[in-house]
Amino acid sequence: MNMDVSTLTVCQAADGLRKRDFSSVELTRAVLAEIEKKDAGLNAYLSVDAEGALRQAAAADGARSEGRDGALLGVPVAVKDLINVEGQPCTCASKQLVGYVSPYDATVSARLRKEGAVFAGRTNMDEFAMGSSTEGSAFKVTRNPHDLTRVPGGSSGGSAAAVAGGEAVAALGTDTGGSIRQPASFCGCVGLKPSYGRVSRYGVTAYASSLDQVGPITKNVEDAAVLLQALAGCDPRDGTTLDVPVPDYRAALMGGLKGLRIGLPKEYYIDGADPEVTACVRRAVAGFAAAGAEIVEVSLPHTEYAIAVYYILATAEASANLARFDGVRYGHRTARPESVFDLYAKSRAEGLGTEVKRRIILGTYVLSSGYYDAYYGRAQKVRTLVRQDFVKAFGSCDVLLTPVAPTPAYRIGEACDDPLKMYLGDIFTVPANLAGLCGLSVPCGKTASGLPVGLQILGPPFGEGVILRAAYAYEQEVRS
Amino acid sequence: MSHTIDVAYVAELARLELTPEEKLTFQQQLETIVKYVEKIGELDVSGIEPTLHGQALANVFREDVVVPSLDREGFLANAPERNGFEFKLPKIVEDA
Numbered sequence: 001m002n003m004d005v006s007t008l009t010v011c012q013a014a015d016g017l018r019k020r021d022f023s024s025v026e027l028t029r030a031v032l033a034e035i036e037k038k039d040a041g042l043n044a045y046l047s048v049d050a051e052g053a054l055r056q057a058a059a060a061d062g063a064r065s066e067g068r069d070g071a072l073l074g075v076p077v078a079v080k081d082l083i084n085v086e087g088q089p090c091t092c093a094s095k096q097l098v099g100y101v102s103p104y105d106a107t108v109s110a111r112l113r114k115e116g117a118v119f120a121g122r123t124n125m126d127e128f129a130m131g132s133s134t135e136g137s138a139f140k141v142t143r144n145p146h147d148l149t150r151v152p153g154g155s156s157g158g159s160a161a162a163v164a165g166g167e168a169v170a171a172l173g174t175d176t177g178g179s180i181r182q183p184a185s186f187c188g189c190v191g192l193k194p195s196y197g198r199v200s201r202y203g204v205t206a207y208a209s210s211l212d213q214v215g216p217i218t219k220n221v222e223d224a225a226v227l228l229q230a231l232a233g234c235d236p237r238d239g240t241t242l243d244v245p246v247p248d249y250r251a252a253l254m255g256g257l258k259g260l261r262i263g264l265p266k267e268y269y270i271d272g273a274d275p276e277v278t279a280c281v282r283r284a285v286a287g288f289a290a291a292g293a294e295i296v297e298v299s300l301p302h303t304e305y306a307i308a309v310y311y312i313l314a315t316a317e318a319s320a321n322l323a324r325f326d327g328v329r330y331g332h333r334t335a336r337p338e339s340v341f342d343l344y345a346k347s348r349a350e351g352l353g354t355e356v357k358r359r360i361i362l363g364t365y366v367l368s369s370g371y372y373d374a375y376y377g378r379a380q381k382v383r384t385l386v387r388q389d390f391v392k393a394f395g396s397c398d399v400l401l402t403p404v405a406p407t408p409a410y411r412i413g414e415a416c417d418d419p420l421k422m423y424l425g426d427i428f429t430v431p432a433n434l435a436g437l438c439g440l441s442v443p444c445g446k447t448a449s450g451l452p453v454g455l456q457i458l459g460p461p462f463g464e465g466v467i468l469r470a471a472y473a474y475e476q477e478v479r480s
Numbered sequence: 481m482s483h484t485i486d487v488a489y490v491a492e493l494a495r496l497e498l499t500p501e502e503k504l505t506f507q508q509q510l511e512t513i514v515k516y517v518e519k520i521g522e523l524d525v526s527g528i529e530p531t532l533h534g535q536a537l538a539n540v541f542r543e544d545v546v547v548p549s550l551d552r553e554g555f556l557a558n559a560p561e562r563n564g565f566e567f568k569l570p571k572i573v574e575d576a
Contacts (some may be wrong), residue, residue: 103554193494210534240533258484308517319494322555326495329567330558337570359495359560362510366517367486380530382520387531398494420513436534461535 005030006166010223013075013169017064024057024064024074026158027169028118034167035121042147043140044162045121046081047089053120060116071226073116078162078171080121082129082205083214085109088119092205093137096331096351100224106203107174107235108214115230121168123158127353128200128322129174129207129215131155132425133415134181136355141412144187147151150409153183159217160187164452170227171217176207177310178404180215181441185404185454188443190471191217192224195461197242199228200235206319211310211433221442221472227248228464244462252465253472258292260470263397267303268428273406278454280427280445281403287478288401288470298400302385303431309386310430312366313378319363325351358419360473375411383400387435390460399470400458402428404441408451428456438464443478485510 003016005027016022022030032050039045053076060074062465080086082092084102084343086109091097105113112119126136134142134157142157144150145165152161156173160183163171171182175193185193192215199214206212216227222267229250234243269278288294300337334346352360366375393400405425415422432439438461441454455474487507491498496508552565561568 103557129497191507197537207529210532236542240535240537242535242537254545257510289548295509302523305520305523308520311513323495327560328569329555331527333560337572340572341495342497343570343572344495344532348495349497349499352496354502357502358506358509360494360496361487361506362513365490365510365514368490368493374521378520378525380532381525381528382523383531384528385525417511423513434531444492468543 005169006389007219008169009219010170010226011047013069016361016403017074018069024060024118024392025054025157026266027074028053028057028120029075029240031120033166033423039167040168041143042161042165042167043142044123044144044165044167044277046079046091046093046124046139046158048121049088049119051407052087053118056472062116063116066110067120067307070115072112072230074118075171075460076118076120077112077227078121078123078159079119079170080156080159082125082174083109084170084203085119088122088251090205090463091139092129093125093139094353094356095138096325096348098332098455100330104203107200107237108231109203112229120405123156123171125158125356126155128356129155129176129323130318130355130359131362132178132422134158135372135416136353138353141432143412144409146452147409149277150411150451151186153186153409155179155189156217157183160184160189160191163187163189163217163219165228170219172214172222173217174204174214175433176211176314177426177433180217181429181439181454181456182405182426184441185215186452187410188446188452189217189219190224190440190442191215191223192228192230192440192464193432193438194228194464195438197240198438198462198464199231200233200238200241202235202237206321209321210317211314221468221475222237222250224251224440225253225468237294242462243377246464249468252430252468255469255473257288257470257473257477260293260399261296261397262288262293263296263298263393263400263471265298265300265393265400265433267300268402273403276447277403277453279407281455283386284444284455284474285401288474291473296397297349297400298397299391300431302382302389305382306386306431306434307423307427309379309382310426311362314377315359315363316367316376317363319360322356322360352472355419375410382454386431390431390435394460397467402456402458404428404454404456408447432458436461438462438467440467440471442475485514
């Protein structure tokens with residue numbers, strides 16, 4: 001294979017396969033070779049299924065020789081280790097699920113499988129998606145390819161590191177409070193969180209059911225559109241997906257910037273962020289303006305309450321979603337329980353990590369009798385206020401431009417002792433989950449020491465077309 | 481509002497056994513976090529409807545028709561212990 005698979009995009013791969021420059025088996029072997037070469041240094045993958053992947057690749061080559069084609073036919077896609085793929089592990093980066101083998105495909109996996117995509121490996125993450133650095137994994141610490149002493153972000157850090165590090169053509173992640181967008185920002189790739197209800201959550205281990213979404217992490221914007229096209233759609237198996245038509249996302253890329261109204265929420269541009277991050281983002285904004293977009297200042301007055309709302313609602317939902325990990329039907333079971341309570345309490349104590357336990361305790365507390373109204377009930381109402389802020393803002397603009405995170409990637413081990421400090425880093429990403437918006441991160445520069453900085457583009461619910469349009473125009477026309 | 485969390489009680493509700501060290505660490509950390517999240521108490525939420533779902537959907541039904549589910553073997557394959565088509569659990573004799 002002549003093509004450098006580490007920089008190969010999905011579209012280039014599809015093109016090369018179509019022109020018979022290489023086969024899917026050759027492409028998959030090349031990706032597996034990159035993993036073999038690089039992953040000891042990056043730790044992006046938790047498991048690799050070489051045999052299964054090559055079988056899929058051979059099947060894709062066979063289908064192609066019979067006249068089949070498609071944007072993802074024979075293309076390897078890495079999958080975050082909480083999305084079920086039949087026959088592969090699904091550990092959620094937790095000791096609780098060591099040895100678990102998925103008996104079924106998540107809907108997103110089934111959709112990719114139907115397109116002929118190849119599932120080569122499963123990527124590292126914060127345990128049960130709870131975290132912003134991937135340091136919460138029970139198994140390994142993933143490193144940022146741009147600086148191996150730093151975190152890749154989280155919770156989809158493995159997926160972002162694999163894509164940025166040239167060990168994957170593209171990957172899937174999930175985003176509950178920023179877990180696709182922030183690692184994409186830290187690692188210098190594109191990450192897209194679809195609107196809530198755009199992509200099915202069936203077969204995706206739930207963290208917070210009213211916030212979670214599956215989305216692509218890719219090398220460029222066009223690839224994100226291609227993957228989103230395959231993932232999006234109403235699913236009878238997920239009653240929270242909406243029956244909204246799926247537009248042609250690749251066509252939507254071409255809209256250009258003329259006439260696009262861009263909102264800058266003033267609460268996202270306060271002091272306190274790293275000055276190099278601010279500079280990169282402001283440079284991007286200036287570029288949009290120079291290219292013909294209209295810039296409007298807007299206000300999202302309840303921004304300062306978003307983290308508080310998120311950590312009440314998400315942990316409450318998590319405490320319910322993780323109750324199923326009790327050692328009864330699957331997962332780790334304690335060896336010698338002395339009571340039924342023991343069976344549950346010890347199995348979970350032995351299997352679950354510290355951050356997971358912390359969030360379960362917090363979530364249980366805010367739902368407990370006497371506290372429910374003051375915390376959970378009230379947080380749901382403040383969530384409405386956060387949502388209403390965005391509805392109002394989108395009345396005067398098409399997309400919002402903001403930083404993704406207040407800092408670039410920090411050093412491994414730096415954030416560990418202060419959970420609240422880590423939580424506060426999610427300030428720019430959680431509001432989109434609370435409001436059900438779509439959002440993406442696109443690379444917009446680097447710090448002086450070479451750390452990537454992402455630009456966040458937020459759109460209204462089911463506005464994936466407009467955020468892709470803005471991102472593509474930025475990537476192709478504005479960014480130098 | 482009191483910030484003292486009865487971590488032992490909450491852990492019991494969550495069916496989670498904590499070590500004494502964990503109880504102490506979580507006590508301190510969670511009280512810091514709870515003190516922070518209490519800022520939502522500053523807002524006037526009278527008349528505001530709660531957001532219960534990611535998007536405003538209600539009563540998503542399907543036809544009451546039997547469709548194939550996952551094969552039983554699949555459900556049992558990851559059981560810590562099984563007995564044919566049953567999940568096997570430890571025989572626990574509780575005090576009366």
